Amino acid sequence: MNTLYVILGAAIGAPARFAIDQYIRKFTSKPYGIFLVNVIGSFVIGLTFNKTEQVHDLIAVGFAGAFTTWSTFMLDIYLGFELKRYREISVNLVMSLGFGLAAAYLGLQLAS
Template identity: 25%
Template sequence: MWAYVTIAIGGVLGCWARYTMTNSVQGLLGRAFPYATLSINIVACLLIGFLFTAMVERFAVAPAIRLGILTGFIGGFSTFSTFAMETFLLAEQGAWGRSALYVVLSLLLGLLATFVGVFAARAI
């Protein structure tokens, strides 16, 4: 039962964090390129790499809390489905170069951020 409660709380907080970050990034960089979604995906990859490794390998974290953070918060925060839709829309508009750049940056920077998160958690 507690797992559902922590996931729900984490999900709400993750969605709020996503909304806040989206507005902030779009306010700074505009909407011509999906910078907000890209940055959220990279941050989410860093967080999941770090927190998963820290909670599983380094610290004893209760399973319900771990689910609330990883499944709830990061699941509510991450935007990979939005990434897919934005990639499609860029391609549909004929912006093939920007569409391809978005895919490559998301994949490479996401993997790099995940590795950094794992190594950072293992270093503490």
């Protein structure tokens, strides 16, 4: 793994996630921004899975690793429990896992 590629990818991925999430939060308090970045990140990882080591390090590990966020997803689920929004939690879990898996699969298929 080339650390420089990872750093460069992460330097783009983290601000991109922040910008997308902040923009979407202007319109809703629901965690749609995190959902969107996690699905896009799943697609990107699938798309770059079988690429060269440098592309994988830059895009999959660096960009997508910094772009996606498991911790914020879990915080959103936790806060949903605190607010007793069980239906919203269920939809978020099912949609995030379902769309994330579908996006990774689509990326893998397009890359092959």
